[in-house]
Amino acid sequence: NAGVTQTPKFQVLKTGQSMTLQCAQDMNHNSMYWYRQDPGMGLRLIYYSASEGTTDKGEVPNGYNVSRLNKREFSLRLESAAPSQTSVYFCATVAGGLYEQYFGPGTRLTVT
Amino acid sequence: QKEVEQDPGPLSVPEGAIVSLNCTYSNSAFQYFMWYRQYSRKGPELLMYTYSSGNKEDGRFTAQVDKSSKYISLFIRDSQPSDSATYLCAMSAGGSYIPTFGRGTSLIVHP
Numbered sequence: 304n305a306g307v308t309q310t311p312k313f314q315v316l317k318t319g320q321s322m323t324l325q326c327a328q329d330m331n332h333n334s335m336y337w338y339r340q341d342p343g344m345g346l347r348l349i350y351y352s353a354s355e356g357t358t359d360k361g362e363v364p365n366g367y368n369v370s371r372l373n374k375r376e377f378s379l380r381l382e383s384a385a386p387s388q389t390s391v392y393f394c395a396t397v398a399g400g401l402y403e404q405y406f407g408p409g410t411r412l413t414v415t
Numbered sequence: 416q417k418e419v420e421q422d423p424g425p426l427s428v429p430e431g432a433i434v435s436l437n438c439t440y441s442n443s444a445f446q447y448f449m450w451y452r453q454y455s456r457k458g459p460e461l462l463m464y465t466y467s468s469g470n471k472e473d474g475r476f477t478a479q480v481d482k483s484s485k486y487i488s489l490f491i492r493d494s495q496p497s498d499s500a501t502y503l504c505a506m507s508a509g510g511s512y513i514p515t516f517g518r519g520t521s522l523i524v525h526p
Binding site for chain 1 (some may be wrong): 423447449451456457458459460461464503505507512513514516517518519
């Protein structure tokens with residue numbers, strides 16, 4: 304089992320460009336999350352999806368959109384990238400009724 | 416004041432030392448407590464999970480929760496250089512599947 308996979312691993316964008324970060328899981332988990340991690344700031348929740356067909360904003364949703372395509376996949380879209388969105392992005396999942404999260408390997412994004 | 420406080424370190428110890436990593440929190444509704452280990456340039460991985468108060472042991476690792484003091488700890492016995500990583504605490508209230516994370520403590524175990 305691959306667990307939680309994220310693509311791409313690295314990306315460099317110019318200000319104003321758009322891109323979609325992909326996350327897929329084979330753990331049959333209900334809930335999926337997108338975080339960003341910045342030095343000194345810890346993990347900050349961008350969006351989450353408690354179950355297929357639902358999405359909700361987290362702590363820092365501005366500038367992002369998400370799609371829960373099906374139970375396995377949860378994508379994060381940057382419509383017009385800004386340098387402030389330079390970060391490491393992690394996808395995470397949780398099994399139904401439980402609390403432990405399982406993280407993907409991350410996407411390192413640089414916006415110039 | 417953040418809901419979860421964690422000293423960022425770095426904490427530098429010699430190989431073989433007993434390491435104590437700690438988090439304090441302010442929300443008395445937290446019942447589920449997790450510790451994650453994050454190696455450099457990797458995603459966090461779940462290390463320990465405890466419910467409510469008490470201790471839980473797994474090999475060289477012991478997680479301890481003191482709800483009366485709103486204080487959780489992770490002890491690492493016989494620390495190894497391979498334990499060098501950032502350790503994040505996280506906690507959730509019952510019914511809330513949005514955990515609150517500490518900012519992480521950087522641990523360096525030198526040979």
